[in-house]
Amino acid sequence: MAKKVIQVPIDEGLLKDLDNLSKKQRRARAEVIRHACLGYLRQVECEEMDRLYQQGYERIPEEPEMGEVQLALAGQVIPRELW
Numbered sequence: 001m002a003k004k005v006i007q008v009p010i011d012e013g014l015l016k017d018l019d020n021l022s023k024k025q026r027r028a029r030a031e032v033i034r035h036a037c038l039g040y041l042r043q044v045e046c047e048e049m050d051r052l053y054q055q056g057y058e059r060i061p062e063e064p065e066m067g068e069v070q071l072a073l074a075g076q077v078i079p080r081e082l083w
Contacts, residue, residue, distance in 0.1 A: 010018075022029040 018029055018032055022032045025032065027035075
């Protein structure tokens with residue numbers, strides 16, 4: 001994928017931290033920033049999914065009996081797991 005160069009104002013302390021991390025990891029500063037941006041986008045996506053999931057349960061709450069059934073099933077499955 002083609003990369004586009006952008007300008008982002010950043011304070012000196014954060015820039016110093018980014019430079020130190022890039023040296024420590026032996027990666028270019030731009031790579032560290034891209035990696036951080038991807039992580040942030042994943043975090044925002046997960047938060048949005050959690051919010052939608054919660055809204056769904058608020059609109060259509062789970063029946064109390066379903067929670068009891070799920071707990072009973074989990075009790076049967078979890079002891080067989082090799083932790």
